[in-house]
Amino acid sequence: MGSKTSLSKALVRRETISGYLFMLPCLFFFLTFVIYPMFMCVFTSFFDSNMGKNTTDVFIGLANYRELFSDRIFLGALRNTFVIVLVSVPVVMVFSLWVASAIYDMPMVLTSAFRCIFYLPVVTGSVAVTVVWKWMYNNYYGIFNFLGKNLGLIDKNINWLGDEKYALWCIILILLTTSVGQPIVLYVSALGNVDKTLIEAAEVDGANRSQVFRNVKWPQIMPTTLYILIITMINSFQCFALIQLLTSGGPNHSTDTIMYYIYYTAFKLYRYGYGNAMGVVLMIIIAVLSAVQFKLGSSDN
Amino acid sequence: MRKTTALLLALVMVISLAACAAPAGTETAAGTEAAAGTEAAVETAADTKASEITLWTYPIGGWGNAETVDSLMADFKAATGISVKVEYLDYTNGDDQVNTAIEGKSAPDLIMEGPERLVANWGAKGYMADIADLWDDEDRKEVNSACQAACFTADGKCFEYPVVMTAHCMAVNYTALEKAGKADLVNKDTHTWTTQQFKYAVAALYAAGNDPVAAIFCGGQGGDQGTRAIINNMYGGTFTNAEHNAYTADSAENIKALEELQAMDGISFDASIVGGDEINLFRQGILKMAFCWNIAQQLNEDNNAAGLTNDGDEIVFMSFPAEDGNAKLCGGIWGFGIFDNGDAGKIEAAKEFIRYFCEGEGTEPAVKAAQYFAARTGVHGRDLSGIWSDNAIMNEYNKLMPYLGDYYQVTGGWAEARTAWWNMLQAVGSGASVADSVKTFCETANAAAK
Numbered sequence: 222m223g224s225k226t227s228l229s230k231a232l233v234r235r236e237t238i239s240g241y242l243f244m245l246p247c248l249f250f251f252l253t254f255v256i257y258p259m260f261m262c263v264f265t266s267f268f269d270s271n272m273g274k275n276t277t278d279v280f281i282g283l284a285n286y287r288e289l290f291s292d293r294i295f296l297g298a299l300r301n302t303f304v305i306v307l308v309s310v311p312v313v314m315v316f317s318l319w320v321a322s323a324i325y326d327m328p329m330v331l332t333s334a335f336r337c338i339f340y341l342p343v344v345t346g347s348v349a350v351t352v353v354w355k356w357m358y359n360n361y362y363g364i365f366n367f368l369g370k371n372l373g374l375i376d377k378n379i380n381w382l383g384d385e386k387y388a389l390w391c392i393i394l395i396l397l398t399t400s401v402g403q404p405i406v407l408y409v410s411a412l413g414n415v416d417k418t419l420i421e422a423a424e425v426d427g428a429n430r431s432q433v434f435r436n437v438k439w440p441q442i443m444p445t446t447l448y449i450l451i452i453t454m455i456n457s458f459q460c461f462a463l464i465q466l467l468t469s470g471g472p473n474h475s476t477d478t479i480m481y482y483i484y485y486t487a488f489k490l491y492r493y494g495y496g497n498a499m500g501v502v503l504m505i506i507i508a509v510l511s512a513v514q515f516k517l518g519s520s521d522n
Numbered sequence: 523m524r525k526t527t528a529l530l531l532a533l534v535m536v537i538s539l540a541a542c543a544a545p546a547g548t549e550t551a552a553g554t555e556a557a558a559g560t561e562a563a564v565e566t567a568a569d570t571k572a573s574e575i576t577l578w579t580y581p582i583g584g585w586g587n588a589e590t591v592d593s594l595m596a597d598f599k600a601a602t603g604i605s606v607k608v609e610y611l612d613y614t615n616g617d618d619q620v621n622t623a624i625e626g627k628s629a630p631d632l633i634m635e636g637p638e639r640l641v642a643n644w645g646a647k648g649y650m651a652d653i654a655d656l657w658d659d660e661d662r663k664e665v666n667s668a669c670q671a672a673c674f675t676a677d678g679k680c681f682e683y684p685v686v687m688t689a690h691c692m693a694v695n696y697t698a699l700e701k702a703g704k705a706d707l708v709n710k711d712t713h714t715w716t717t718q719q720f721k722y723a724v725a726a727l728y729a730a731g732n733d734p735v736a737a738i739f740c741g742g743q744g745g746d747q748g749t750r751a752i753i754n755n756m757y758g759g760t761f762t763n764a765e766h767n768a769y770t771a772d773s774a775e776n777i778k779a780l781e782e783l784q785a786m787d788g789i790s791f792d793a794s795i796v797g798g799d800e801i802n803l804f805r806q807g808i809l810k811m812a813f814c815w816n817i818a819q820q821l822n823e824d825n826n827a828a829g830l831t832n833d834g835d836e837i838v839f840m841s842f843p844a845e846d847g848n849a850k851l852c853g854g855i856w857g858f859g860i861f862d863n864g865d866a867g868k869i870e871a872a873k874e875f876i877r878y879f880c881e882g883e884g885t886e887p888a889v890k891a892a893q894y895f896a897a898r899t900g901v902h903g904r905d906l907s908g909i910w911s912d913n914a915i916m917n918e919y920n921k922l923m924p925y926l927g928d929y930y931q932v933t934g935g936w937a938e939a940r941t942a943w944w945n946m947l948q949a950v951g952s953g954a955s956v957a958d959s960v961k962t963f964c965e966t967a968n969a970a971a972k
Contacts, residue, residue: 358794360795
């Protein structure tokens with residue numbers, strides 16, 4: 222009995238070592254490119270760190286964090302970021318669930334075709350997508366102004382990206398088109414995996430379509446919903462490329478997001494410590510919201 | 523076993539943390555050692571000249587064209603044996619690429635741009651090598667004095683050797699103005715006009731159905747000199763003081779000009795376009811005036827013959843409007859600077875490159891490639907004044923060169939002032955008070971200048 226136990230312990234040890242060895246390359250990259258920069262970010266956020274060969278980083282404690290909450294532009298960027306998240310996350314969730322529900326039980330060819338169509342903007346390079354949208358929004362020859370004027374919807378051209386009333390909403394619209402692809406594919410897959418016997422049983426018991434969805438399908442796709450919720454939220458919080466390529470945070474800071482303002486502070490103003498402090502705040506916000514969502518998701522389950 | 527592994531992982535984390543903590547102190551120490559090392563090494567550099575160097579260049583005329591540059595580099599290699607690896611930057615992301623390279627300790631050996639970046643930014647931050655030793659008395663006599671002033675710091679260090687220069691100007695769609703019946707407002711001989719004539723021209727083009735006539739582009743990223751020049755010149759305002767240590771854009775003259783432009787029919791403050799977009803819209807015939815113009819644009823033959831829009835309308839380059847017609851034009855100065863990467867051999871090879879292209883046999887081809895005017899009258903006695911004698915457009919454009927104003931782009935905090943300038947224009951374009959907006963701009967820019 223004793224020799225059996227020691228044999229199995231040795232086996233477990235060997236397997237554990239093998240497991241860690243397999244993890245080692247991944248761990249190396251994780252430590253180098255995730256953990257190390259993360260600690261650097263937190264560490265530098267306590268310093269007045271600027272660009273300059275002969276400058277020295279000066280420890281200033283929480284001064285960067287205190288400055289953040291009196292920085293009008295940062296607070297505006299925070300507000301814009303929350304607007305993007307609060308609008309895009311529910312819309313993406315509802316739209317993708319609706320599309321997936323409509324297409325998942327279609328003939329395979331049609332389902333695949335729709336999946337391709339909705340996934341196309343995800344696999345297309347963000348620069349290419351942005352350039353096309355920029356043409357469409359163009360103040361002088363864009364298709365939106367052309368159609369709007371010809372259909373009698375607008376009297377004169379609207380400067381979509383140059384007017385602070387519209388710019389943020391234009392960004393959100395593009396974000397929606399590039400964000401729905403993955404949730405649709407995931408929902409189609411999740412809905413396809415719902416136990417059909419449970420659906421049939423519910424229908425035999427007299428449940429209507431709405432009741433079947435609410436009481437049978439929805440609980441079974443809950444883990445997928447939770448995953449989609451979190452990735453969509455994180456993607457929305459990290460909206461950067463669209464802003465940088467289309468508006469550079471303008472006009473008048475109306476499209477600044479925290480991600481863009483971090484870039485602006487670090488690369489245009491060369492204030493690395495201050496930019497990192499913003500990064501830490503963003504990380505805390507995302508971590509807290511993700512934890513809340515996990516908690517709510519697991520309670521529902 | 524798990525505990526041991528966890529302990530090992532924790533150790534790795536601690537080491538990472540220790541590594542994180544190191545830079546603040548070690549970087550300075552390492553920097554000092556490297557600086558001391560470099561100084562010592564430079565003295566014996568002649569023996570260790572590198573055989574390969576890197577050049578990063580912004581699109582300065584033909585210096586943004588690989589075919590042109592390859593030919594220049596081949597000639598340089600044949601003359602010196604040094605090969606040059608070239609990378610091309612653009613004005614949208616170029617600064618970010620250079621900054622990232624600097625922080626990643628992989629900056630190029632040479633860079634081609636203007637003093638606002640090489641002297642006022644990277645030079646002032648200590649990243650450029652001092653190349654004052656490349657100048658002798660003859661160079662001092664031959665190189666344009668404004669260029670010299672812009673390339674040297676107050677304490678006598680030189681971070682850029684200029685090769686070409688120009689005066690930035692604006693352009694008018696002359697055909698459209700003819701159709702509007704006001705062609706007489708444009709003097710095609712002197713290429714100058716008054717503020718009143720400019721306002722009449724905008725009004726005439728607007729009345730002829732052109733809306734907008736011109737755009738104060740303020741999407742950021744390049745072309746800022748055009749927006750500054752129109753505002754500063756209309757009523758004789760300045761952007762900085764003469765000492766280049768304070769921003770003065772909140773003067774009464776600038777406020778008056780901005781308020782007029784804000785209220786003027788036909789002038790649009792457009793935050794959705796940048797300088798390059800404005801040029802394209804002008805070439806497409808959509809805008810009838812362009813503020814982001816210079817000789818390179820006038821010589822452009824991409825879609826039609828030089829001096830014509832895509833539709834064949836005649837383009838006339840003009841000085842910016844001033845009350846008395848005598849504008850002070852923004853200068854464009856471009857040349858080479860050397861990054862001090864601590865490798866004396868590379869620095870010496872880069873200096874050889876500068877000698878060849880800025881004061882040697884490569885100067886004339888370098889100037890011709892850039893399609894601007896030479897920054898010097900001759901190369902050690904060899905006259906350069908006839909370099910463009912075969913080009914009628916260049917000769918005509920030469921009429922604007924006497925209007926070249928102060929090269930104030932070397933004022934401290936330039937990079938931040940530039941971004942604050944766009945924010946100010948966007949605020950004005952959104953209808954904000956001009957006086958408040960320029961006040962905010964000056965507060966931000968002057969804080970950065972200190």
